Amino acid sequence: MNNKPMLNAYPDSLGGKLSDITALLKKKEMQDTFSSFYILPSLYHSDLDRGFSVVDYNLNEELATTEDLSQLKELGIDLKLDFILNHASAQSPQFKDLVEKGDESEYRDFFIDWNKFWEGHGVMTDEGYIQPDESCLKQMFFRKPGLPILMVEFPDGRRVPYWNT
Numbered sequence: 052m053n054n055k056p057m058l059n060a061y062p063d064s065l066g067g068k069l070s071d072i073t074a075l076l077k078k079k080e081m082q083d084t085f086s087s088f089y090i091l092p093s094l095y096h097s098d099l100d101r102g103f104s105v106v107d108y109n110l111n112e113e114l115a116t117t118e119d120l121s122q123l124k125e126l127g128i129d130l131k132l133d134f135i136l137n138h139a140s141a142q143s144p145q146f147k148d149l150v151e152k153g154d155e156s157e158y159r160d161f162f163i164d165w166n167k168f169w170e171g172h173g174v175m176t177d178e179g180y181i182q183p184d185e186s187c188l189k190q191m192f193f194r195k196p197g198l199p200i201l202m203v204e205f206p207d208g209r210r211v212p213y214w215n216t
Contacts, residue, residue: 054086055083055084055085055086055087056084056085056086057085057086057087057088057089057131058072058076058085058087058088058089058128059088059089059091060072060088060089060090060091061090061091061092061101061102062090062094062102062114062115063114068113068114068115068119069090069094069114069115069116069119069120070115070116070118070119072088073119073122073123073126076123076126076128077122077126082126083127085128086127086128086129087128087129087130087131088123088128088129088130088131089130089131089132089133090115090130090131090132091133092133092135092138093105093111093132093133093134093135094110094111094114094115094132095107095108095109095110095111095135096108096109096111097111097140098140098142099140100138102135103135103138104138104139104140104141105135105138105139105140105143106140106142106143107143107144108134139161139162141201145158145161145162146158146162149161149162149203150203150204150205151206152206153205153206153207153209153211154205162213162214163213163214164211164212164213164214165180165181165200165212165213165214166180166181166211166212168214169181169183169187172184172187173187178202179202179210179212180198180200180202180212181212182198183198199214199215200212200213200214200215201213201214201215
């Protein structure tokens with residue numbers, strides 16, 4: 052059984068790229084220190100929140116290359132990656148499809164419709180979104196002040212609120 056610790060780091064935590072971390076791990080004094088590496092949050096293309104707003108799931112070669120991943124494998128370090136499905140970027144093809152096609156988008160249910168989620172647990176505001184009951188909100192953590200809502204205008208002119216982290 053392998054009881055070595057897991058390294059948790061952003062791909063650019065030590066320097067600017069994953070290659071800087073692999074170079075450190077290849078040093079004699081670091082070899083066999085870690086059994087796994089949780090790369091926070093991702094190696095994918097993203098546009099906000101330091102990687103938590105995924106545009107697509109292709110390897111972002113500004114952060115990491117397939118060679119970096121091969122070197123980690125050669126060191127015997129297993130990878131833990133987060134697909135971050137709950138943090139798709141507004142620039143992702145899926146969200147763009149939703150904006151373009153509205154209810155007809157095949158990704159309509161991939162994103163959380165704020166009003167459907169909170170239906171029966173709050174009051175509709177003049178702005179067109181449900182203000183959740185305080186009893187519900189007090190049990191939740193929000194990173195930023197205000198409600199995490201993005202109003203999306205559908206092709207038919209309706210404005211639909213979506214949960215937006």
